[in-house]
Every structure is written in structure tokens, then in C-alpha cells.
Amino acid sequence: MSIAVYGTRHAQAFLGSLGRLARSPFATFLTVLVIGLALALPLALQLLVTNASRATGGFTSAVDVSVYFKQNVALAEVQQRAANARAQPGVAEVTVISADDALKEFQKYSGFGAALQALEQNPLPNALRVRPAADAMSPSDLARLERYLAAWPEVDTVQVDSQWVERLNAILDVLKRVLLVAAVLLGAGVLAVVGNTVRLEIQNRRAEIEVVKLVGGSNAFVRRPFLYTGVIYGVTGALVAWGVMAIALGVLEGSVANLAKLYGSQYALAGPAAEEVLWLFAGGAVLGWLGAWISATRHLRRIEPRA
Amino acid sequence: MIAFDHVVKRYPNGREALAGVSFRIAAGEMVFLTGRSGAGKSTVLKLIALIERPTRGTVLVAGKNLGALPSRRIPAYRRSIGVVFQDHRLLMDRPVFDNVALPLIVAGSPLKETDKRVRAALDQVGLLGKERMLPLELSAGEQQRVGIARAVVSKPTLLICDEPTGNLDRDLAVEVMRLLKRFQNVGVTVVVATHDIHLVQEHESGQRTIVLDDGRIQGGAGEEPLPSIVASR
Numbered sequence: 117m118s119i120a121v122y123g124t125r126h127a128q129a130f131l132g133s134l135g136r137l138a139r140s141p142f143a144t145f146l147t148v149l150v151i152g153l154a155l156a157l158p159l160a161l162q163l164l165v166t167n168a169s170r171a172t173g174g175f176t177s178a179v180d181v182s183v184y185f186k187q188n189v190a191l192a193e194v195q196q197r198a199a200n201a202r203a204q205p206g207v208a209e210v211t212v213i214s215a216d217d218a219l220k221e222f223q224k225y226s227g228f229g230a231a232l233q234a235l236e237q238n239p240l241p242n243a244l245r246v247r248p249a250a251d252a253m254s255p256s257d258l259a260r261l262e263r264y265l266a267a268w269p270e271v272d273t274v275q276v277d278s279q280w281v282e283r284l285n286a287i288l289d290v291l292k293r294v295l296l297v298a299a300v301l302l303g304a305g306v307l308a309v310v311g312n313t314v315r316l317e318i319q320n321r322r323a324e325i326e327v328v329k330l331v332g333g334s335n336a337f338v339r340r341p342f343l344y345t346g347v348i349y350g351v352t353g354a355l356v357a358w359g360v361m362a363i364a365l366g367v368l369e370g371s372v373a374n375l376a377k378l379y380g381s382q383y384a385l386a387g388p389a390a391e392e393v394l395w396l397f398a399g400g401a402v403l404g405w406l407g408a409w410i411s412a413t414r415h416l417r418r419i420e421p422r423a
Numbered sequence: 424m425i426a427f428d429h430v431v432k433r434y435p436n437g438r439e440a441l442a443g444v445s446f447r448i449a450a451g452e453m454v455f456l457t458g459r460s461g462a463g464k465s466t467v468l469k470l471i472a473l474i475e476r477p478t479r480g481t482v483l484v485a486g487k488n489l490g491a492l493p494s495r496r497i498p499a500y501r502r503s504i505g506v507v508f509q510d511h512r513l514l515m516d517r518p519v520f521d522n523v524a525l526p527l528i529v530a531g532s533p534l535k536e537t538d539k540r541v542r543a544a545l546d547q548v549g550l551l552g553k554e555r556m557l558p559l560e561l562s563a564g565e566q567q568r569v570g571i572a573r574a575v576v577s578k579p580t581l582l583i584c585d586e587p588t589g590n591l592d593r594d595l596a597v598e599v600m601r602l603l604k605r606f607q608n609v610g611v612t613v614v615v616a617t618h619d620i621h622l623v624q625e626h627e628s629g630q631r632t633i634v635l636d637d638g639r640i641q642g643g644a645g646e647e648p649l650p651s652i653v654a655s656r
Binding site for chain 1: 498
């Protein structure tokens with residue numbers, strides 16, 4: 117069979133499948149809706165994870181390590197140590213906070229300005245604020261940096277508040293795993309829905325299948341239109357999922373922006389990226405094809421011509 | 424062309440449809456299989472069409488041992504034969520053209536070639552001009568002729584017909600038999616199973632009749648010299 121004939125036969129099978137689905141619009145709509153909702157749920161979880169990561173991204177990048185020097189350590193020595201710290205890998209920024217600057221800031225923001233003026237000498241030490249690089253925020257990276265800074269003999273205390281970062285990362289990790297489990301379960305659901313729909317169609321077209329086999333149609337030939345049916349279900353289901361997500365994002369966008377504004381943020385909900393949309397459609401097509409293939413292979417084997 | 428050698432066919436329910444049947448049909452021959460209902464005629468056709476496999480014995484068609492043919496090669500084998508049924512087995516929601524074109528579509532025939540051969544087949548059975556009609560818009564005789572056109576469109580060397588005149592009145596039955604005879608005249612081997620003994624008597628001139636009864640051959644199995652009507656197509 118030439119490639120042109122092969123392509124024509126595939127086009128005929130595809131158009132035939134499309135026509136059959138169009139001839140029963142209500143049943144097709146219900147099936148596509150179920151597949152669309154099943155695909156929309158993992159997509160929604162994916163967007164939740166993406167948006168949660170984006171929303172908390174500012175906080176995780178703001179993890180600072182505070183280094184408090186002993187009272188007798190001069191500012192010049194602190195500046196020398198700052199230079200040492202800057203040379204360390206995984207350090208993005210080092211700020212020297214002199215004892216005087218610290219006192220002024222404390223007076224300004226603490227509400228104890230008058231009381232602090234009564235002090236004979238500045239009780240605050242010179243300090244460094246060390247900000248790790250974005251790719252050096254893991255608990256082990258932070259612990260290593262803490263050990264390095266604490267080893268300086270001039271240092272009194274090193275303070276790393278990384279516990280909440282670990283908790284946040286753990287929550288995001290749980291969300292990612294929930295997403296994975298949901299994707300697998302709902303993917304199996306899509307397989308079942310497509311498989312069952314194809315099974316019913318095979319039953320309805322049993323007489324036709326018998327005739328096709330009788331005139332020499334192979335299982336692969338008979339299966340072809342059902343595979344196209346599965347792919348059409350999967351792709352249109354993905355389209356529905358995309359539409360559902362667009363509507364949901366449209367509804368939530370304003371409220372989330374208002375909430376962010378109250379916290380002084382310009383944060384806005386992000387929709388699915390082009391890559392995620394591509395995955396959605398590819399996933400829908402593959403699940404539809406696979407569901408149809410499993411069902412068609414299983415049921416067509418049992419149908420043989422009768423005389 | 425066709426050789427049955429001590430063929431036994433027992434169905435899963437225990438019924439023995441054929442009890443050691445042996446006969447031969449030469450290429451280009453037209454043979455009637457006759458006998459009462461349940462005699463085993465349809466089982467013989469099922470074995471030739473590879474709808475069933477023999478329980479014991481050998482069925483050879485064009486040199487192929489059908490009992491040993493791998494399942495994956497059944498479609499190709501079926502594409503090499505034509506089958507006509509009493510109930511036509513047409514796709515009622517497809518026009519005549521699509522019904523007749525089905526074996527060619529299955530075989531991957533190019534569109535132009537398909538169009539040409541479908542029209543030629545419809546012309547042979549006198550239905551050219553009705554290719555866009557649905558089978559339900561045709562008479563029983565015309566539906567049967569669509570079934571015959573579908574069976575011959577891929578130019579098979581073997582045509583098997585199961586009660587092809589069973590649902591037709593006498594005139595239409597005669598017309599169908601003449602049509603089948605025309606295919607035999609161009610070298611197609613034709614096997615017709617029928618219980619209509621009068622029809623057989625009317626058309627048996629030059630043809631052989633194999634009589635089956637209770638799964639056994641009662642006559643015409645091919646002991647007599649085979650006619651040499653092997654014409655090139």
C-alpha cells in the first residue's frame with residue numbers, strides 16, 4: 117500500500133470517527149465533559165503548586181543568616197570578615213551592619229527610642245547580614261554556611277531561621293506528591309471512561325465489524341477508527357480542561373490580586389505555561405489513544421464473523 | 424482448488440456437523456452443496472471461509488491448509504475469496520458504493536482504482552447508477568446483487584454463497600443463479616450451498632451437486648471425473 121493510500125485511509129478513518137461522534141452530540145458532550153474534568157483536576161493542582169511556589173518564592177529568597185560579633189570586635193575587622201564571606205561560594209550578598217546603624221534602626225522601629233537614649237553605651241554588636249544564593253538555600257547548604265561563619269573566633273552568635281523554609285518546602289513537596297497521585301488516578305479514570313465508551317461503540321457496531329472481518333479486515337484495520345475516537349476524546353477533553361482552568365483563573369484573579377494588595381504585593385495568579393498546555397494536550401491524546409487501544413484490542417479479538 | 428479430506432467438525436456444544444467428509448472441487452468449477460437443514464452445508468462454507476476450523480481432517484484451498492493457517496494470515500486469506508450470504512450482510516447505513524467498496528478499502532486499494540472497480544462490479548450485477556442509494560431503498564433482489572458485487576469486486580478466484588436465493592422469489596432466484604453462472608464462466612470457482620433442490624435441478628446442467636446428509640456425503644463428492652472448465656481470468 118502506498119503512503120498516499122495509507123494516508124488517505126487514515127484520513128477516512130479519522131473523519132469517520134469524527135462524523136460518528138458528531139452524530140450523537142449529547143453522548144459525546146457528556147463523555148468529553150467527564151474527561152475534561154478529570155484532566156482539569158491535575159492541571160488545577162499543578163497551577164496551585166506553581167502559584168504557591170511563585171507566591172513564596174520571595175520569602176525563600178529572603179532567608180538571611182545574621183552574624184553577631186563580640187562586643188569588642190572593631191568595625192574594620194567586621195568589614196574584613198565581610199570580604200571573606202563574600203568570597204565564599206553560595207553567598208549572594210553580604211551587608212555590614214554597624215552597631216551604630218543597628219541602634220539607630222532599633223530606636224526608629226522598636227518604640228523604645230527614649231529609653232535607649234538613656235543608655236550610656238550602645239549594647240548592640242556589629243553584625244553581618246549574609247544572604248545565600250538562590251541555589252544554595254537547601255537545609256544542608258544553610259547548615260554548612262552556618263558552620264563556616266560560627267567558626268570565626270570574633271563571632272558571638274550566628275542565627276539562621278531556616279525551619280520555616282524547610283516547612284514551606286515540605287508543604288510544597290506534599291502538594292507535588294498529591295499532584296502526582298491525582299494525575300495517576302485521574303489518568304486511570306480517563307482510560308476507564310474512554311475504554312468503556314469504545315467498548316459500547318464496539319458492541320453497537322458488532323454487525324459491521326463482523327462484515328469487515330469477513331471481507332478480510334484485520335484487527336488493526338478494524339481498530340483504527342476506534343483509536344481515532346479515543347484520541348479525539350482525549351484532545352477535546354484537554355480542550356475542555358483548558359477552558360475550565362481559564363474560567364476558574366478568571367474568576368479567582370481579581371480576588372487574589374486584592375488579597376495580595378492588602379499585603380503590599382503586586383502578585384497575580386499565573387495561568388498554565390505553554391509547556392504545561394502542551395503536556396495537557398499530549399497527555400489527553402495519549403490517554404485517549406491508550407484507553408481505546410486497550411478496549412478495542414480486548415473486545416475486537418472476541419468478535420469473529422458468523423455464517 | 425478445494426479439497427476436504429476426512430474432515431470432522433464438532434462444535435463446542437458436542438454437535439458433530441461433519442463426520443469425516445471428503446470431496447474435491449476443481450478450479451473454475453461451479454458446485455452446488457445441497458441437503459436438508461442441518462446437513463452440514465453451512466459448516467462446509469464456514470470451513471472454507473475460515474470462520475471455523477476443522478476438528479479433524481484437512482481442508483485445502485488453493486494449496487493452503489486452512490486448519491494450520493496462522494490467525495494473523497486469516498485476513499489476507501479472506502481477501503482472496505468472496506462470500507455471499509442469504510441475509511446479504513450489508514451495512515444498512517452506508518450507500519451501495521461504500522458497501523461494494525469495502526473489500527477494496529480493507530485491501531488498501533487506491534481511490535481511483537476503487538472507484539473504477541466498484542462501478543465495474545455494479546455494472547456486472549446491473550446496479551450501475553444506484554451507487555448512492557442506501558440498501559434499504561433497494562428491493563431484496565437488488566440487495567442480494569449488492570452482496571454479490573461486494574463479493575466479486577476484488578476479483579476473487581473463489582466465490583462461496585450460502586443460500587444466496589433463500590429470501591428471493593423464483594424469478595429473482597433465477598436471475599441470481601444466472602449471475603453466479605456468469606462468474607463461473609470467467610473462471611471463478613463458485614460453491615453454492617442451497618436447500619432449494621428445484622433451483623439446483625434447473626441449473627445443474629454442467630454443474631456438480633454434492634449432497635450432504637447428517638454431516639456425511641451422500642453423493643457428488645468428486646469420484647466422477649472433474650469437469651475441466653479452468654478458464655483464465
